[in-house]
Amino acid sequence: MKSVVEFTLNGEGRAVLCEPRQTLLEILREEIRLTGTKEGCSNGNCGACNVLLDGVLVNSCLILAVEVQGRSIVTVEGLARPDGTLHPLQQAFLDHAALQCGVCTPGFLLSAKALLDEKPNPTETEVRYWLAGNLCRCTGYDKIVRAVLDVARSSAPSTPTR
Amino acid sequence: MSSTSSPSSVLVETPLRVVGTRPVRPDGIEKVNGRALYGADVQLPGALQGRVLRSPHAHARIRRIDTSAAAALPGVRAVITARDLPPAPDRVEEMGDRTTSLRYVTDNLLASEKVLYQGHAVAAVAATSDAIAEAALALIQVDYELLPVVMTAGAALAPGAPQILPGLRAERMGQRDPQPSNLASMVRHERGDLEAGFRRAKVVIDRRFRTETVHQGYIEPHATTAICQPDGQVTIWATTQGIFSVRSQIAAVLQIPLAHIKVIPTEIGGGFGGKITVYLEPLAVVLSRKAGSLPVRLVMSRTEVLTSTGPTAGSDIRIRMGADASGKLTAAHAELYYEAGAFPGSPVGAALVVSFAPYACATMRVDGYDVIVNRPRSAAYRAPGGTNVAFGVESVVDELAAALSIDPIEFRLRNGVKEGDLRPNNEPYARIGHLECLRALQQTEHYRSPLTGRNRGRGVACGAWGNWGGQSSATAALNADGSVSLNTASTDIGGSRASIAMQLAESLGISYEQVKPRIGDTDSVSHNDVTGGSRTTFATGWAAYELGQKIAAEMTARLAAAWKISAEAITRKSGGFASGTQAVDFAEAARIACDDEPLMVSVTVNPKLYGAGFSAQCVDVEVDPDTGKVTIVRYTIVQDAGRAVHPSYVEGQMQGGVAQGVGWALNEEYVYNERGELLNGSFLDYRMPTACDLPMIETVIVEVANPGHPYGVRGVGEVNIIPPAGAIANAIHQATGLRMGALPMSPPRVLSALLARKNGSKGCGAVSQG
Numbered sequence: 001m002k003s004v005v006e007f008t009l010n011g012e013g014r015a016v017l018c019e020p021r022q023t024l025l026e027i028l029r030e031e032i033r034l035t036g037t038k039e040g041c042s043n044g045n046c047g048a049c050n051v052l053l054d055g056v057l058v059n060s061c062l063i064l065a066v067e068v069q070g071r072s073i074v075t076v077e078g079l080a081r082p083d084g085t086l087h088p089l090q091q092a093f094l095d096h097a098a099l100q101c102g103v104c105t106p107g108f109l110l111s112a113k114a115l116l117d118e119k120p121n122p123t124e125t126e127v128r129y130w131l132a133g134n135l136c137r138c139t140g141y142d143k144i145v146r147a148v149l150d151v152a153r154s155s156a157p158s159t160p161t162r
Numbered sequence: 163m164s165s166t167s168s169p170s171s172v173l174v175e176t177p178l179r180v181v182g183t184r185p186v187r188p189d190g191i192e193k194v195n196g197r198a199l200y201g202a203d204v205q206l207p208g209a210l211q212g213r214v215l216r217s218p219h220a221h222a223r224i225r226r227i228d229t230s231a232a233a234a235l236p237g238v239r240a241v242i243t244a245r246d247l248p249p250a251p252d253r254v255e256e257m258g259d260r261t262t263s264l265r266y267v268t269d270n271l272l273a274s275e276k277v278l279y280q281g282h283a284v285a286a287v288a289a290t291s292d293a294i295a296e297a298a299l300a301l302i303q304v305d306y307e308l309l310p311v312v313m314t315a316g317a318a319l320a321p322g323a324p325q326i327l328p329g330l331r332a333e334r335m336g337q338r339d340p341q342p343s344n345l346a347s348m349v350r351h352e353r354g355d356l357e358a359g360f361r362r363a364k365v366v367i368d369r370r371f372r373t374e375t376v377h378q379g380y381i382e383p384h385a386t387t388a389i390c391q392p393d394g395q396v397t398i399w400a401t402t403q404g405i406f407s408v409r410s411q412i413a414a415v416l417q418i419p420l421a422h423i424k425v426i427p428t429e430i431g432g433g434f435g436g437k438i439t440v441y442l443e444p445l446a447v448v449l450s451r452k453a454g455s456l457p458v459r460l461v462m463s464r465t466e467v468l469t470s471t472g473p474t475a476g477s478d479i480r481i482r483m484g485a486d487a488s489g490k491l492t493a494a495h496a497e498l499y500y501e502a503g504a505f506p507g508s509p510v511g512a513a514l515v516v517s518f519a520p521y522a523c524a525t526m527r528v529d530g531y532d533v534i535v536n537r538p539r540s541a542a543y544r545a546p547g548g549t550n551v552a553f554g555v556e557s558v559v560d561e562l563a564a565a566l567s568i569d570p571i572e573f574r575l576r577n578g579v580k581e582g583d584l585r586p587n588n589e590p591y592a593r594i595g596h597l598e599c600l601r602a603l604q605q606t607e608h609y610r611s612p613l614t615g616r617n618r619g620r621g622v623a624c625g626a627w628g629n630w631g632g633q634s635s636a637t638a639a640l641n642a643d644g645s646v647s648l649n650t651a652s653t654d655i656g657g658s659r660a661s662i663a664m665q666l667a668e669s670l671g672i673s674y675e676q677v678k679p680r681i682g683d684t685d686s687v688s689h690n691d692v693t694g695g696s697r698t699t700f701a702t703g704w705a706a707y708e709l710g711q712k713i714a715a716e717m718t719a720r721l722a723a724a725w726k727i728s729a730e731a732i733t734r735k736s737g738g739f740a741s742g743t744q745a746v747d748f749a750e751a752a753r754i755a756c757d758d759e760p761l762m763v764s765v766t767v768n769p770k771l772y773g774a775g776f777s778a779q780c781v782d783v784e785v786d787p788d789t790g791k792v793t794i795v796r797y798t799i800v801q802d803a804g805r806a807v808h809p810s811y812v813e814g815q816m817q818g819g820v821a822q823g824v825g826w827a828l829n830e831e832y833v834y835n836e837r838g839e840l841l842n843g844s845f846l847d848y849r850m851p852t853a854c855d856l857p858m859i860e861t862v863i864v865e866v867a868n869p870g871h872p873y874g875v876r877g878v879g880e881v882n883i884i885p886p887a888g889a890i891a892n893a894i895h896q897a898t899g900l901r902m903g904a905l906p907m908s909p910p911r912v913l914s915a916l917l918a919r920k921n922g923s924k925g926c927g928a929v930s931q932g
């Protein structure tokens with residue numbers, strides 16, 4: 001039995017016909033065709049599918065589409081401003097060469113945004129713990145962590161507490 | 163104009179304007195805003211969704227497959243088995259990452275008589291939805307007769323072992339064995355009198371090592387979409403390291419002319435050698451043909467990736483080395499048994515050349531055995547075969563240095579190779595940067611700083627990788643506004659669009675921003691070998707260099723015609739062109755040059771002097787005595803890049819290779835039960851390093867110009883993964899006094915070794931005496 005699920009996606013209202021078994025990830029990618037949210041494992045272990053659900057970081061492969069009725073979702077496609085100006089994290093990832101193949105990047109960007117929304121001035125250790133749910137096989141994380149720290153430092157002037 | 167075999171000039175001493183800078187990559191925006199299309203993102207109208215049925219058994223005879231119920235399910239449009247593939251001759255061809263029999267390639271795609279590993283494909287389905295395709299798989303009946311499984315090289319070579327590949331007879335140093343066995347081949351390189359060399363030694367260390375199967379672990383699972391038209395024309399969207407390799411594998415397996423196949427590359431979410439072999443693409447083509455030419459998309463799950471693609475070989479290794487009192491090596495001997503998986507082609511051949519590659523030693527023998535086991539067919543993984551053998555060699559070198567009370571870097575310097583010395587396969591090195599890397603490591607603040615803290619140890623290791631050149635072709639069109647459209651067909655897996663465009667900009671005397679690189683499909687340019695072997699920035703970059711030279715020459719000729727002077731009278735000046743009386747900037751020159759006729763140039767290259775790459779690394783670890791967990795406290799990698807075209811992406815390769823090496827060293831392994839079933843086929847249980855498992859990875863780029871490239875470039879993608887396991891083992895030894903003889907050095911293994919020492923017995927991970 002399909003049912004209509006209504007939610008806000010990157011600021012716009014959406015109504016999608018969903019089967020109960022379908023995940024939010026599947027709906028985003030296959031029905032709405034926003035493929036920036038990636039599938040790396042489908043069981044909550046890689047973070048490539050990360051999105052914000054009412055501002056909270058979730059693995060969209062572990063959320064059923066019917067659960068998002070009435071809620072608000074931000075995906076990687078919703079990070080830049082409507083005029084295309086990149087989010088500071090997106091710009092920092094480019095400037096720091098924090099991506100190689102780039103398939104993990106959408107998930108890292110959402111995770112990093114959720115971190116900085118909650119804790120604008122994290123330590124390196126906090127960044128690493130927060131990003132531990134995102135696997136990257138290319139970079140060794142160094143440049144990713146630097147990019148996130150760089151955004152934190154340029155937007156939050158006080159020094160981090162160790 | 164340089165030829166493809168040797169450059170007319172080595173420009174490395176010349177100051178460069180673009181090479182060596184760090185511009186934002188041209189494909190960056192699409193990769194941070196989610197618009198870049200990867201393999202599974204291709205969604206064609208009306209596409210069918212496919213699924214692959216895989217064997218639950220590691221070794222079984224297929225008595226019968228009944229697909230009738232699946233085919234009858236509403237929504238199912240095609241079901242295929244091995245019978246739908248053309249019969250494959252036993253013809254040896256270069257295919258994907260190896261030279262092998264077409265029969266083996268075909269049989270890996272869909273099992274015919276036997277399944278040879280858990281996850282071996284036996285059938286595939288295309289349906290109007292993924293849910294229907296999945297339901298259809300459950301309706302396929304396969305009648306298996308179970309056969310005994312053989313999981314390790316040791317078991318496979320034991321007398322009376324079950325024969326996995328019927329009729330396989332080993333090729334042993336050029337001779338075919340009379341009797342079948344699970345040995346596919348044996349290769350030896352040697353020089354000098356080995357035993358006399360060992361007799362000259364003051365210290366001889368003889369050790370055995372075991373490394374487990376690990377996976378490349380790219381985050382993007384394999385995915386493809388294919389259309390096979392009724393007239394046999396094929397279009398394939400592939401996430402691959404080489405579209406031309408996909409094309410030739412499909413042409414060979416499905417017996418289709420090359421020109422009838424168009425492969426369109428998507429972005430690729432990592433490969434590391436594992437996205438060269440085709441797994442899904444031929445199945446999607448055959449399904450599409452059977453389903454009335456509708457597009458068919460196949461996407462693997464993570465578990466399928468782990469059970470049915472990659473991985474790299476596990477291995478049993480014996481390393482024996484001797485040194486005299488002055489710390490000079492007198493003899494070196496390696497015996498390598500690499501597990502190829504179900505079909506021949508482990509990277510043991512490459513491993514032989516890696517083995518003692520950093521060491522100058524007149525007396526050497528390296529023996530390599532390619533062994534068939536009931537594991538997935540192994541695939542290339544970053545410096546294929548290198549990490550396994552270097553774990554052993556670097557551990558033994560550390561023991562030798564300690565036994566002779568010589569600093570481990572000093573020991574390596576004393577025995578280190580330089581230009582003219584021989585590799586293990588007796589080929590001489592050209593100019594290399596091994597000693598420079600070791601000295602640079604010695605000078606780092608890290609190596610000079612005292613080691614502090616309890617349960618900590620420091621280890622060093624080094625490694626060498628031959629690199630590769632290979633074939634590249636590219637075209638470039640000069641636009642009338644002075645911008646240049648660059649067309650290549652080398653997969654960009656980590657920023658090579660930038661490094662290639664930079665070399666064209668450098669060569670042509672324009673800015674990086676004026677070059678727009680594009681990666682075309684197989685119809686757009688001629689052959690390009692795979693992005694692998696650390697070759698792309700080197701060889702396709704070389705093609706870009708030549709394109710720049712050709713465009714400049716053609717522009718000069720056309721300006722000369724327009725100005726009615728001889729071409730020799732025109733010189734290049736700050737990007738523009740000038741004669742005695744007139745000067746134009748590049749854009750104006752382009753306008754004049756393109757006025758009457760378009761300007762497009764093409765280049766094909768196969769550069770041969772690719773120049774070996776070296777890396778030296780230092781790691782501090784902390785070993786938790788209660789759990790056996792090893793924490794990486796500090797890590798420094800030094801690597802010779804020849805010339806770093808885009809230093810950020812060179813550092814990225816160095817850091818990424820180290821991270822993979824750390825995973826291999828400390829946690830990653832395939833865990834099987836006695837039936838050959840993989841017990842950890844997910845990212846939860848196949849434990850790759852996270853951001854928490856690593857510190858910042860400090861990088862030092864050494865630039866010893868490669869005389870075989872116009873800008874001195876060496877490949878940088880692979881050598882970085884060779885030293886980490888050895889360096890970490892040596893650090894664990896310093897921290898605990900234990901020599902670990904097996905990878906991964908995971909908490910259970912380290913703890914077992916610690917407890918065994920306490921109890922006076924031998925731990926499972928501790929080194930065994932040779």
Ligand code: FES
Nearest residue numbers: 040042044047061
């Ligand atoms: S796809 Fe959701 S966590 Fe990996």
Ligand code: FES
Nearest residue numbers: 100101136137138
């Ligand atoms: S950049 Fe490739 S997985 Fe992170």
